[in-house]
Amino acid sequence: xxxxxxxxxxxxxxxxxxxxxxxxxxxxxxxxxxxxxxxxxxxxxxxxxxxxxxxxxxxxxxxxxxxxxxxxxxxxxxxxxxxxxxxxxxxxxxxxxxxxxxxxxxxxxxxxxxxxxxxxxxxxxxxxxxxxxxxxxxxxxxxxxxxxxxxxxxxxxxxxxxxxxxxxxxxxxxxxxxxxxxxxxxxxxxxxxxxxxxxxxxxxxxxxxxxxxxxxxxxxxxxxxxxxxxxxxx
Amino acid sequence: xxxxxxxxxxxxxxxxxxxxxxxxxxxxxxxxxxxxxxxxxxxxxxxxxxxxxxxxxxxxxxxxxxxxxxxxxxxxxxxxxxxxxxxxxxxxxxxxxxxxxxxxxxxxxxxxxxxxxxxxxxxxxxxxxxxxxxxxxxxxxxxxxxxxxxxxxxxxxxxxxxxxxxxxxxxxxxxxxxxxxxxxxxxxxxxxxxxxxxxxxxxxxxxxxxxxxxxxxxxxxxxxxxxxxxxxxx
DNA sequence: TAGATTGTTAATCGATTAACAATC
DNA sequence: TAGATTGTTAATCGATTAACAATC
Numbered sequence: 001x002x003x004x005x006x007x008x009x010x011x012x013x014x015x016x017x018x019x020x021x022x023x024x025x026x027x028x029x030x031x032x033x034x035x036x037x038x039x040x041x042x043x044x045x046x047x048x049x050x051x052x053x054x055x056x057x058x059x060x061x062x063x064x065x066x067x068x069x070x071x072x073x074x075x076x077x078x079x080x081x082x083x084x085x086x087x088x089x090x091x092x093x094x095x096x097x098x099x100x101x102x103x104x105x106x107x108x109x110x111x112x113x114x115x116x117x118x119x120x121x122x123x124x125x126x127x128x129x130x131x132x133x134x135x136x137x138x139x140x141x142x143x144x145x146x147x148x149x150x151x152x153x154x155x156x157x158x159x160x161x162x163x164x165x166x167x168x169x170x171x172x173x174x175x176x177x178x179x180x181x182x183x184x185x186x187x188x189x190x191x192x193x194x195x196x197x198x199x200x201x202x203x204x205x206x207x208x209x210x211x212x213x214x215x216x217x218x219x220x221x222x223x224x225x226x227x228x229x230x231x232x233x234x
Numbered sequence: 235x236x237x238x239x240x241x242x243x244x245x246x247x248x249x250x251x252x253x254x255x256x257x258x259x260x261x262x263x264x265x266x267x268x269x270x271x272x273x274x275x276x277x278x279x280x281x282x283x284x285x286x287x288x289x290x291x292x293x294x295x296x297x298x299x300x301x302x303x304x305x306x307x308x309x310x311x312x313x314x315x316x317x318x319x320x321x322x323x324x325x326x327x328x329x330x331x332x333x334x335x336x337x338x339x340x341x342x343x344x345x346x347x348x349x350x351x352x353x354x355x356x357x358x359x360x361x362x363x364x365x366x367x368x369x370x371x372x373x374x375x376x377x378x379x380x381x382x383x384x385x386x387x388x389x390x391x392x393x394x395x396x397x398x399x400x401x402x403x404x405x406x407x408x409x410x411x412x413x414x415x416x417x418x419x420x421x422x423x424x425x426x427x428x429x430x431x432x433x434x435x436x437x438x439x440x441x442x443x444x445x446x447x448x449x450x451x452x453x454x455x456x457x458x459x460x461x462x463x464x465x466x467x468x
Numbered sequence: 469t470a471g472a473t474t475g476t477t478a479a480t481c482g483a484t485t486a487a488c489a490a491t492c
Numbered sequence: 493t494a495g496a497t498t499g500t501t502a503a504t505c506g507a508t509t510a511a512c513a514a515t516c
Contacts (some may be wrong), residue, residue, distance in 0.1 A: 042473065059475090062475070069474075070516045071515080074474090087442050102337075103337070107335040116438050153430075194485095209254055209433060210415055211352070213415070214390060214391070290484065293484085301498085303491085305491080
């Protein structure tokens with residue numbers, strides 16, 4: 001049984017945003033390592049595989065309150081359990097997906113979200129052919145039924161996968177139905193009341209970062225310099 | 235014609251990563267504003283709509299070298315042009331998509347990438363029914379043809395949208411074919427040579443941030459506090 | 469024991485915010 | 493002119509990295 005250091009719930013609530021983004025990375029990586037039979041792992045090994053600084057890994061691991069053992073490393077299972085608890089993966093949150101085209105279907109077909117605490121329990125679409133059918137085992141409804149489904153199932157999260165021009169409209173309906181948070185995959189900026197949380201998937205931003213890293217590297221190569229260090233800052 | 239300040243190519247190469255991630259956000263927002271007829275915009279207006287700090291917006295705008303006019307604001311068209319140039323949206327980069335399931339199809343069907351400098355010019359899949367067909371006007375090939383297509387078209391970017399278990403294998407083949415950068419949508423960590431750029435879409439990380447923001451807000455609500463400020467740190 | 473690894477404090481680095489001058 | 497907005501320097505804040513002690 002891995003030991004935990006004295007709890008500090010404050011640190012957990014005030015988690016630095018960059019650290020918070022790394023935790024799921026560690027989680028996925030550790031699960032993979034575990035599947036391959038790894039039971040103990042060192043911070044330097046994690047750092048190397050994930051292109052991070054070893055000290056940063058240890059600092060992040062300190063957030064989990066799991067103690068590593070000098071000379072051996074960290075207990076993989078203990079880290080996985082703690083990360084899951086911190087990220088609230090054990091409390092399934094109900095969510096609905098609005099827009100069941102290719103992207104919405106991809107999300108509905110991906111069973112992995114359950115492992116990350118998300119339960120996609122209904123889809124919505126305006127296409128009459130889809131309404132009443134199922135996508136990846138999830139039933140598809142007409143938008144008329146949004147309010148009742150959201151209320152009956154205490155749905156907290158709405159996922160928007162409709163085309164850009166309908167996104168704000170869908171967003172307004174989700175907010176009207178009482179949703180608390182929106183995961184937006186539409187390439188547009190949404191306007192919401194102050195108490196509603198919006199997380200933009202912003203695929204273009206990610207692409208731009210990739211594109212810029214590529215351009216910059218090529219510039220450096222051409223000017224005969226070494227390729228920049230490859231630490232992951234995504 | 236909007237004035238540009240004296241060029242500083244160095245600042246552009248050493249762009250802070252957080253700023254780089256905000257630029258495409260500005261770009262998308264400004265394009266939308268322009269479509270609605272907005273020609274001049276103030277930093278405070280941008281800041282308000284995007285949940286950023288006005289000074290930060292001005293600092294970011296300074297990176298574009300576009301000068302604003304006191305009392306009026308910035309020329310929307312000039313900002314759009316400069317952002318497009320900085321983000322290299324005008325040089326179309328060829329890319330291939332490996333894995334033409336729901337997610338791959340969603341990407342291939344999305345025409346918007348052209349506006350962000352990305353040309354998805356071929357898809358690859360192992361499904362014989364797909365091979366030889368088209369998805370969103372893009373031809374689908376067997377993986378055997380990866381090398382020749384990549385070489386003939388100087389493809390620099392590979393997009394991975396295959397299931398987790400095949401991602402590393404596909405990655406190796408892309409690298410072998412001479413690709414320089416990988417945009418990875420598979421929920422797994424890829425191991426690549428040092429000179430290859432990997433950008434993980436990491437949908438679980440994004441979901442975790444959303445989930446944590448929601449949990450934290452609800453904790454604060456229950457303990458009778460004000461909902462935290464909603465500045466966008468995504 | 470010696471040596472490898474963790475864990476923590478201090479130093480550095482970098483980004484954000486504040487303050488205020490410049491400008492139209 | 494007065495006032496609103498930009499632009500820049502300085503201060504603050506926060507995250508990363510370095511240094512080194514603690515531990516097995």
